[in-house]
Amino acid sequence: MMGVHGFKLHLFFGVLVAVIIAVAFGNSSPQLIRDRIRETDNPFMQSLLDMLENPVETARFFVSQVTLFSLIVWPLIIYCSIRIMRVMFEPLHVERKAGDMGYIMDDGRSKMEIANEMMRRRRPGNLPPVYPNGWFSVGRSMDLKKGDIWYKSMLGLELAVYRGEDGEARILHAYCPHMGANIAVGGRVKGNCLECPFHGWSFEGKTGEVQSIPYASKIPSNAKTKHYKCLELNGIIHLWYHAEGEEPSWYPPDVKDIQAGKMKYHGKTDHVVNAHIEEIPENGADLNHLTHLHEPILFTGRDLRHTTGGLGQYMSHLWEGEWHQDKDISHIGVLNLKTKIAVLGVTLPAIEINAKAEQVGPGLVYLHIFLPIFGEALLIQTVTPLEPLLQEVQHTVFAVPGMPRILAKFALWAESVQFERDLMVWNHKTYEAKPMLTKEDHLVGKHRRWYSQFYSENSPRFQFKKKDGLDW
Known part of the structure; x- marks a missing residue:
């Protein structure tokens, strides 16, 4: 044989x-x-x-x-092969819940116990309004199928988000005006309407009007609930929020290649940050933190206690950047960024990545990453206030057809690692309304003046009360 x-x-x-x-x-x-x-x-x-x-x-x-050897080795080879195939060809999905990242777990307590204690102990500072005006993400389009209903609490609003049989997303106030039932919990999508689970009142999502009441001979003329302006664009379901109830004065950019399917989806990450919303986009103008917090090579990880040791002693990121307000569109801030890698202080000329981040309003960022040979990856960041000092941050990556999936996933993973380094700072810091800045920090002040355009007279504020604790 x-x-x-x-x-x-x-x-x-x-x-x-x-x-x-x-x-x-x-x-x-x-x-x-x-x-x-x-x-x-x-x-x-x-x-x-x-x-x-x-x-x-x-x-x-x-x-x-x-043999025993083959019984061990061949399953291991098969398992490794499957893992490699997934890394190469499946989208990257990372979900971090509140308390998962950015806290030190050295005393035996659970993640949530430490996170909740830090929220209680932290001094909030003299905060700007907690809910700025603008477009905010309710969630990703791919996650809301026909007939699906979400119950979403954000921006001080209670929302019922659903997709009708025509494929369009709609957003209503979550509580039925009839007797207060939550129509997002147990409700049903019927056609393009959302039916209340309590008495069967049916609401049209674009107008809020009641379309039918099963037992009533006549629908009252004032039978309606509040509806919210909804925009589905670039794979994201947006909601317009304005403290004075004004109509939208601007819209997110329409990325034609995403809409046409030319830029392919390659992955997503979700995080929850315990901080004021303005702290997150302000990072874009704080160029000096890049050369310290983000200098150690990303392979050293997320925990700031360990990033400067090990490999971080020999390899580092070198950063160059500048931030400015778009000269033509006032609600857009622009960060141009260049990064290189140095080994033992020697810059590697072959590895240079250029990026352009467009901060669109208070809660949207379009990060264009340009990779040599392979072209552009687009990473969309959305920041949504769930509570005054609790932000949901989502990243979604798309790339041109010529870019291998593993490269687009690596870009998203690298962004996730760097973001989680910032997360460790955000979860513990206080907001300094009057920071002690040097002349090299002038872009921080410039960014705050730019961001203030998204607040208005009635924007909700957060107050610290010694007797009652945190309130807003």
């Missing part, structure tokens, strides 16, 4: 060879096929024919090769 390696090789290519035989000798008799194979004097084909003609002997040989 054949050796062990020959057997495994034949087993691997068996199906392929069977197909070849079927094609080559499809109209021949079995005996003629055997004769033709014998005539070829091909060892590989001869061995295969031996296997087919002596199935009992082949089975005995296979059993004789099953």
Whole structure:
């Protein structure tokens, strides 16, 4: 018979060879096929024919090769192969819940216990209004299927988000004006309306008007609930919020390549940050923190206690950047960024990445990452206030067709690592209304003046009360 390696090789290519035989000798008799194979004097084909003609002997040989070593090694090889395939070809999905990241877990308490204690102990500072005016993400389009309903609490609002049978997303006030039931909990999508689970009142999502009441002979003329302006764009469901109830004065950019499907989806990450919303986009103008917090090579991890040790002593990121307000569109701030890698202080000329981040309003960022040879990856960041000092931050990455998925996923993973370094600071810091700045920090003040345009007279504020604790 054949050796062990020959057997495994034949087993691997068996199906392929069977197909070849079927094609080559499809109209021949079995005996003629055997004769033709014998005539070829091909060892590989001869061995295969031996296997087919002596199935009992082949089975005995296979059993004789099953050892403890092979029982361990082959499953391990299969597992590793599956993992590699997933890394190469499946989108990256990372979800961090409140308390998962940015806290030190050294005293045996749970993540949530430490997170809640830090929220109680932290001095909030003299905060700006907690809910700025603008477009905010309610969630990703891909996650809301036809007939789905979300109950969402954000911006001090209680919302019922659903997708009608026509495929459009709609947003209503969550509580039924009839008797106060939450229509997002147990409600049903009927056509393009949302039906209350309590008495069956049916609301149209674009107007808030009641379309039917099962037991009523007539619908009252004032029977309606509050509805919210909803915009689905670039794979995100947006809600317009304004403290004075004004109509939108601007809209997020329409990325045509995403809408047309030319830029492909490659992954997403979700985080929860215990901080004021303005702290997060302010990072874009704080260029000096890049050369300290984000200098250690990203492979050193997220925990700031350890990033400067190990590999961080020998490899580092070098950053150059500048931030400015867009000269034509006042609600857009622009960060141009360049990063290189240095080993033992020597810059690697072949590794240079350029990026452009557009801060669109108070809660949207479009980060364009330009990679040599492969083109552009677009990373969309959304920041949504769930509570006054609790932000939901989502990142979604798209890339041009020529970019391998693993490269787009690496860009998203790298952003996630760097973001989680900031998260460790945000979760513990206080907001300084009058920071002690040097002249090199002037962009921080410039960014705060730019961001203030998103607050108005009635924007909700957060107050610290000694007796009652935190309130707003």
